[in-house]
Amino acid sequence: MITECERRVLAAIDAEQIAAVTAELIAAPSENPGQTEERTVAVLEAACRRAGLQVERRPVAEGRENLFAALAGGDRPGLLFLGHSDVVPAGPGWSADPFLARRDGDRIIGRGASDMKGGLAAIVAAMCALRTVGVRPAGEIRLACTVDEEDLGLGIRALAADGLAGEFAGCVVAEPTDLELVIACRGDSYLELQLSGVPAHSGRPADGRNAIDAATRVLELIRADQAELARSQDRLLGSGTWSVGRISGGRGTSIVAPDCTVWVDRRLMPDERPQQIAERLAARADRAGITGDGIGLRIEVTMEMPGFRTPVDDPLVRTVRDAARDLGVEPEVTGWTAACDGGFVARDLGIPTVVMGPGGLNDQAHQVDESVSLDELVRAAKRYALLAMRVPESPGRGAD
DSSP: OOOHHHHHHHHTOOHHHHHHHHHHHHTSOOBTTTSOSHHHHHHHHHHHHHTTOEEEEEEEETTEEEEEEEEOOOSSOEEEEEEESOBOOOOSOOSSOTTSOEEETTEEESTTIIIIIHHHHHHHHHHHHHHHHTOOOSSOEEEEEESOTTTTOHHHHHHHHHOOSSOEEEEEEOOOSTTOEEEEEOEEEEEEEEEEOBOOBTTSGGGSBOHHHHHHHHHHHHHHHHHHHHTSOBTTTBOOEEEEEEEEEOSOTTBOOOEEEEEEEEEEOTTOOHHHHHHHHHHHHHHTTOSBTTBEEEEEEEEEEOOEEOOTTSHHHHHHHHHHHHTTOOOOEEEESSOOTHHHHHHHHOOOEEEOOSSOTTTTTTSTTOEEEHHHHHHHHHHHHHHHHTOOOOTTOOOO
């Protein structure tokens, strides 16, 4: 049941303020790779300061800073909201300038509207409403906005390595889920397969060892492993998957290829580790007789984003569900086959984590003419505000 204090906070959430901040963030391009997030972080900092929040920046790389905005609370563990400041490149095909936000009825259109500048604006609006009404939550409410989520995850890696001052009972990642409650998320990894062979004249191919031929045999092992993975399906997450993204090799048509490199995306189940996957693949190649006799194989993990799974009975999950119900919605509890920064928070910081944000992953994120519903942004802000006022107890922690 919503209390009178909560009603005042919900009434303080300003739709046009959310729209304005979303538009300002879109107008600060932060394509990745291609540009830094510096302009977007500056816009977000200004919005947080206008909301009366305590703001800190921490450098990650040249022109790239993680931003933290906090609303002080009581001495109980608080709540962490997580987002990212970068967007994927706009690319061609837009009906108008992708970095000039425009309205089409209820929808805000522009690169990052859904993934995830609208989500950031909703978090700021929720925290602003609490401060406007004068609510002091039971624990600190903090927004952490990282750089480089869309590429190598430099921002979240820096955050995980530095740790977080203070205790948090939970983390809500504001990635676009159509406001569905995601309690389990696959991870991701990039594997670079480097095969070496022996060059020779193509007229006498037996004199050499063809690295491209060896690569095709390794790819057969990957296809076989994919079929094996598909036979065991998790109810929320499906299975791990392989996807070959790029291949390059050889030095000329008349030369037996002495080298070949294959770049592979391997989606991870929450308990999988990419280094172990790489070692198993190398061992299979050795057992299959692919390596040796002039053929070498080196597998490097160039990116890892862990998955996570939060129990359905975790206090954070119960609190999120109750908040949605009190706002008239029975949230769908589901899993995500995509990956996000939340895996680092769950694995490295030990904070229970869920994903719930405005916008659509499959129909809007990374799409031409990306858009988000303003009504959905407002509904997200209201859920976030209720969560901030109902910070759940940490597991194992008794009542004060």
